Amino acid sequence: MRMYGEFDFIASIREMFADMPKRGFEGIGDDCAVLPMGDEALVFTSDMLNEGIHFLADKSTAYQIGYKSVMVNISDVAAMGAKPVATLLSLALPEERFGEWSEDFMKGYYAASKKYGVKLVGGDTTKSESGVCVSVTAIGRAPKANIKRRKGAKVGDVVMVTGELGASAAGLRDVLAEKLRTRNAKIHLMPEAQVLEGEWLGKQEAVHAMCDISDGVASDLQHILDESKKSAIVSALPVAKGAKWSDAFGGGEDYKLLITVDKSQAEELAKRFERKFGAPLYNIGRITKPNCDVYHIGIEQDNGEVLYSSAGWGGYSHF
């Protein structure tokens, strides 16, 4: 859920606050902020959904928007290997949306929260002079040893994803074409966070790095590479039915998990994952040494040739 130029702005913010004491928090650079407390760690994330940018009110129901607001946030918690326990919700609403619309929104918010026992513990509601603006903060907990970070990838690691990709990007096309009831449209409008999968993967020592795929593999794998100071080669992608390869690689909002796994344990982990969740872990590539401090993604072709882009592959953008 990021805008063009956001990364520069975030980088400048990061620099601005670099001189301040950390107050017990780990550094920025993951899906969540991490606060170790004894043997436990708390994780925190905030995501905003804005009318006209993240959803179109005539194409999403209030219920779907409420549902999605929770899922996109607890996906970030799951991506740390933590269990989401609570959210805070800030909601700005135009006057005419108070009443039926806001109640449907809360029903969707409740349904997504209830699914994983995530309690709503606070927030703010206010009038908006313009569109709907939703901001959610999610809080998660985990044993400190379970927390997975982007920076943990090692040379030789197998890169894996927890489900098919591209359905949300294909679904967005359906939605824009007024086909609101296709399977992919539904996935786009009401994504499911991989909460149980994330918590389970947090417990697996073989998993070295993890993040969720909110901006596309091209963008999210790049974050892992930047934080881990590594490169990667992507050799295969599980493309969802109705989606294109480019949807799976560069599309956004799939909310699957991207992990890098110790090579010697990847096959065994995939078996155990499939026994536990009835779905495969897909092997999509491998972590390699960086080339002269350039952390890039190569795309392996059928003939073995590897393509690089000097500009990076980019990720999902709302523009």
Place this chain on the structure above:
Amino acid sequence: MRMYGEFDFIASIREMFADMPKRGFEGIGDDCAVLPMGDEALVFTSDMLNEGIHFLADKSTAYQIGYKSVMVNISDVAAMGAKPVATLLSLALPEERFGEWSEDFMKGYYAASKKYGVKLVGGDTTKSESGVCVSVTAIGRAPKANIKRRKGAKVGDVVMVTGELGASAAGLRDVLAEKLRTRNAKIHLMPEAQVLEGEWLGKQEAVHAMCDISDGVASDLQHILDESKKSAIVSALPVAKGAKWSDAFGGGEDYKLLITVDKSQAEELAKRFERKFGAPLYNIGRITKPNCDVYHIGIEQDNGEVLYSSAGWGGYSHF
């Protein structure tokens, strides 16, 4: 920072989530959500500032808005007796505000954060199709025994406030009349949270209940009464220069702290407070028994007569 009808909506949300496990959190009803962890407690609050509702972009500088976004949130943390340690910031910006405006905003955000060592640990930025929307979540920590709640008021307690009231409401009038540089206008545009005062008051056993004054004494004292199941009589108010009595009683955004204090220790506490902070604690009234389960505020007149309002006195509203 609340809209007309918000309390009903919040009540319905509270009811909706009542059947869910608490996940370690205390119940809703305070300035912050409270998560006890061993001998410590973490507190969480979210507040949203919306263009056209909480600020007018042609009357506030970006710096002031950034500054205020932090202060209104850490005021809620201080009101629990906790020390603010971190914030998450979600920011929706129209395209033309990216650049100079967003940088000034962050300078103000940084200045307010730096003042109390509050680290920015995460968040989200996105484009807005309409105005600026700012949502901040603040995180605080305190020894568990220090946490003050609204529900702690006891019959006979002295009601006190930590500073003069009404300046912000008077300042809002100045701002709307284009007098942007008056003392009160500045207080309205760049409020100061009583962070050190809140943390200190958290350590004082004599303080039974605490909240911040964001919606006016009439509204915020009422929250203490509702949670504590008590009534109160207000006999005096420290009205800021240039403000009216009604600004002090019903105006919003003063961000002073409202406490109820053990009667036998109130005078001593006020002395110690003044020695510590060089400013008085003002005695504004007393907690009384409720009358037939009605928790109301009486206003004591000079002749000793006490006025009640069957409709309640109401608080600050943006409408």
